[in-house]
Amino acid sequence: MSSTVGDFFGGSTRRVRDPVWGYIPVDRPMRALMESEALERMKGLHQLGFAHLVFGKARHSRYDHALGVCHLTRLTLQRIVDSGAYLEERDIRCALAAALLLHAGSHPYADALEGLGLPPRRELSRHWIENSDATRVLQKEWELEPHNVLRLVLSGEQEPVALTPTEHLLRDILTGSLNVDLLDGLMRDAAAVEVPFLPLKAEVLLENLRVVGHENRAVLSVDEEGAGPLQALVFSRYLMEYNVYGHHALRAPTVMFRRAAQDALQKGAIPPEKLAGLDDARAFALIRESAKEGSPAGALTRLISERRLYRRAIELDERHPSYGSLLRLREDANWRRRVEEAWARYLTRYRKGEAGPFDILVDIPPQNEFSVGLRFIRRLPVVPGERSLTTWQSLSGLSEEDMRRCRIPLHRIRIFTSTEELARSVRRHAEELFTIAEEV
DSSP, X not given: OOHHHHIXXXXXXXXXXXXXXXXXXXXXXXXXXXXXXXXHHHTTSBTTGGGGXXXXXXXXXXXXXXXXHHHHHXXXXXXXXXXXXXXXXHHHHHHHHHHHTTTTTOOSSTXXXXXXXXXXXXXXXXXXXXXSHHXXXXXXXXXXXXXXXXXXXXXXXXXXXXXXXXXXXXXXXXXXXXXXXXXXXXXXXXXXXXXXXXXXXXXXXHHTEEEEXXXXXXXXXXXXXXXXXXXXXXXXXXXXXXXXXXXXXXXXHHHHHHHHHHHHHHTTSSOHHHHXXXXXXXXXXXXXXXXXXXXXXXXXXXXXXXXXXXXXXXXXXXXXXXXXXXXXXXXXXXXXXXXXXXXXXXXXXXXXXXXXXXXXXXXXXXOOOOOOOOEEEOSSOSSTTOOSEEOHHHHHOOOHHHHHHHHGGGSOEEEEESSHHHHHHHHHTHHHHHHHHHHO
């Protein structure tokens, strides 16, 4: 093993202090990438968007998260190599570089700008990895081709074609069945908001990790001692989604900023490409400075700056009969805006409430999947004919339908208003407003 890879596996004497994982070893190639423009920008991207307005200490950045993801990737790769599996040094370097650059293509303020016509994250990731100073660092210091790193970074619908078996395994580590991106996010976010209920211990899960051959693939699995940590991962994600990521006080500034950005973009005051490449503070300042007096962008950014956030009027999930008609608004920001303005006009015209064109806002967060890809290794079958390599459903006894029902409270649609009086008016006339939403 080369000195570079050995350093990544703990051989480097240089360390950086991380509040979650302690001292993380860092060698010269890693430092060079940490000093690139891509990582410097990530220092100004809050991992939890506007969470610091609610949870005062939640100011950690995408940069902090990147270091954590890289650290967990290193521990996982070391675990795999120590168990006897073979990985080429180039593949190890590629996975560690991808861990650092995983969120290089993130938009400002987490998901606040989703659906507003900004360049997709795929394009932004490609820019920062293949067309910035990080490109030279990857080629010179890491001895890697940037496009090979990009193949590990792109995920979901962006997944590249013709992945090698090793690339499948590395992607499973980063964002797939193991998902160290999620592991660090849960641990780091929970520490920042100081939640008292998180049962997850990521190190214990990694200690019980195995690589098993299955259907011509190397499959990540946990042995029986890892059953508890695997269960803790699932329930920790549920708890964080419900109590932190979906907290109404966190969603209020998010939907306010989204509407402000939408107004600025539609009026042509800001080029989408420019906004997408900024960090949080610069994006906020650009929208506020470009806004005209009395415009939604100007008024909403001023309210956020003064921490005068909108009130929660209504909250509903898919058990509500109008959930489906509102859910359609997520895919079209202009449609959602027309509904919001139609509601305001209706209440004002018929003297059921006083509402301006941006005094009522609808928040429809992204629906994150809640699947568990890690396999579980049983020593003895529980039921006749059961294979030793089983799924989460076999371990937990929860079917896909059971998991879907567990997700229902997490996918909440909220209607926010500028004043408490308007919130009461919206609640009183909710059924009328829902009917209008179906007709607009």
